[in-house]
Amino acid sequence: MGESSGLTDYRFLLVGMLGMFLLAIGLVFFFLAYQKRLLKQQRLHQQKEVEYQQQLLRANLLSQEKERNRIGKDLHDEVGAMLTTSKLYFRHLEQDAPKEKFAELKDKVFTLLEGTIASVRRVSHDLRPVVLETLGLKEAVANIRDELNTSGEIQMTFESDWKGVMNKEYQLNWYRIIQELVNNTLKHADADLIEIEMSGNGDHMKLSYTDNGVGMASGRHEPGLGLSNIESRLSLMNGGLVFNETKHGVSFELTSKKTMNTHEHG
Amino acid sequence: MFIIVPFLLGISRWQNLTLGQKAMFYVVFLAVLVDGLTMTLKELGIQNNLWVYHLSVPVHWVLLIKVFTKEFIKPIPRRVLNVLIFGFTFFSLINSTFFQPLNELNTSAIVFSSIITLTLAVSYFYGLIKQPRFKKLESQPMIWFNTGLILYNSGSLLLFVFANFVNDQSPDFIITVWGLNIVFVVLLQLFYAVSLWVSPQD
Numbered sequence: 001m002g003e004s005s006g007l008t009d010y011r012f013l014l015v016g017m018l019g020m021f022l023l024a025i026g027l028v029f030f031f032l033a034y035q036k037r038l039l040k041q042q043r044l045h046q047q048k049e050v051e052y053q054q055q056l057l058r059a060n061l062l063s064q065e066k067e068r069n070r071i072g073k074d075l076h077d078e079v080g081a082m083l084t085t086s087k088l089y090f091r092h093l094e095q096d097a098p099k100e101k102f103a104e105l106k107d108k109v110f111t112l113l114e115g116t117i118a119s120v121r122r123v124s125h126d127l128r129p130v131v132l133e134t135l136g137l138k139e140a141v142a143n144i145r146d147e148l149n150t151s152g153e154i155q156m157t158f159e160s161d162w163k164g165v166m167n168k169e170y171q172l173n174w175y176r177i178i179q180e181l182v183n184n185t186l187k188h189a190d191a192d193l194i195e196i197e198m199s200g201n202g203d204h205m206k207l208s209y210t211d212n213g214v215g216m217a218s219g220r221h222e223p224g225l226g227l228s229n230i231e232s233r234l235s236l237m238n239g240g241l242v243f244n245e246t247k248h249g250v251s252f253e254l255t256s257k258k259t260m261n262t263h264e265h266g
Numbered sequence: 267m268f269i270i271v272p273f274l275l276g277i278s279r280w281q282n283l284t285l286g287q288k289a290m291f292y293v294v295f296l297a298v299l300v301d302g303l304t305m306t307l308k309e310l311g312i313q314n315n316l317w318v319y320h321l322s323v324p325v326h327w328v329l330l331i332k333v334f335t336k337e338f339i340k341p342i343p344r345r346v347l348n349v350l351i352f353g354f355t356f357f358s359l360i361n362s363t364f365f366q367p368l369n370e371l372n373t374s375a376i377v378f379s380s381i382i383t384l385t386l387a388v389s390y391f392y393g394l395i396k397q398p399r400f401k402k403l404e405s406q407p408m409i410w411f412n413t414g415l416i417l418y419n420s421g422s423l424l425l426f427v428f429a430n431f432v433n434d435q436s437p438d439f440i441i442t443v444w445g446l447n448i449v450f451v452v453l454l455q456l457f458y459a460v461s462l463w464v465s466p467q468d
Contacts, residue, residue, distance in 0.1 A: 028413050036403075
């Protein structure tokens with residue numbers, strides 16, 4: 001009887017030791033497998049992050065090139081052409097020419113030079129929005145609204161209860177984002193109403209943008225470059241972009257987290 | 267005898283060992299000392315060499331805590347370290363003085379240290395799962411060291427819990443279960459050897 005009990009204890013202890021050992025092996029394998037899976041996920045995440053950054057960089061470069069081309073075209077087609085014409089007029093502008101012809105040529109040159117100045121001002125304004133520089137973001141957006149409403153082709157409403165401080169870099173980023181959104185609506189949306197709301201404080205800024213056009217599903221928007229630029233600018237401001245589902249048109253909510261690392265008021 | 271493998275590896279690679287690996291080497295070095303001392307005592311005809319374990323178990327514990335201190339992702343707070351080191355040493359002293367005298371194997375201290383070592387080893391793996399930081403697990407010494415600790419302490423824990431019972435059984439019984447313990451020890455030494463062999467890469 002005693003021998004049988006000893007044998008049972010013996011088996012119990014051996015099975016116990018081996019069982020614990022096997023459990024430990026199971027635990028180690030679980031850890032290793034889980035860790036490998038985590039590392040794989042981490043690698044994929046990093047890869048996606050790199051691809052996204054590359055996409056933003058590419059969009060940024062393309063956008064710069066596009067802007068340079070536009071400026072080059074404006075200078076060549078408008079300013080260059082007007083200056084060339086002015087030069088031709090100057091060639092015919094002689095002191096001993098008949099008084100009437102001299103006055104006519106002088107008026108033409110004067111008109112051309114005024115046109116040239118206006119073109120240069122427009123190009124310069126596109127590069128550095130003066131209203132933004134002098135009056136800040138709210139006034140600059142209000143200026144876009146006024147220009148659009150004056151055109152009569154589309155109506156824009158703009159409301160802002162944003163209170164805070166924003167540096168010039170952030171202001172310019174937001175201004176360009178709004179310009180991009182408005183341009184997209186004008187080019188592709190067939191909309192007759194744009195609504196913009198700005199809210200937030202020094203810690204964050206939120207911008208709601210909606211139009212009543214054909215929407216993203218129509219495929220007429222330009223999701224590649226334009227939206228990548230917007231995302232690129234938002235990522236520079238630790239922000240993001242969210243699409244809201246709407247029956248008609250598009251609706252975006254854009255946010256930036258930090259707006260106060262600055263000394264200038266918006 | 268297997269302890270000589272990680273010991274020689276540690277000696278030959280001493281210049282290339284990281285601080286963590288050096289802390290691991292001290293654990294191996296203690297095991298060599300204990301093995302050497304117990305064998306010498308046996309050769310000298312001194313039958314009871316169990317007092318060596320009463321000394322080595324607290325020292326081994328302190329050295330293990332040093333390894334974990336160097337390798338844990340979140341540093342162990344100083345207060346917890348003090349509780350672990352001084353608390354265990356105090357417990358070991360009380361155990362040797364009042365409960366398991368020097369001519370008995372100090373199984374209570376060994377079991378207690380095994381349980382806390384297992385807790386620390388599992389916590390280390392849990393910490394890595396929560397916050398992975400190594401790209402190549404196989405080249406991380408602590409992964410090998412920790413795995414060795416988990417396997418050995420899991421396998422041998424029950425033996426030390428029932429050690430007094432085991433020693434009253436038949437010689438076959440004793441040889442089998444202590445033989446199994448030797449297998450676990452050999453395995454532990456192999457893992458120690460690998461932990462001293464690899465060069466850590468992130």
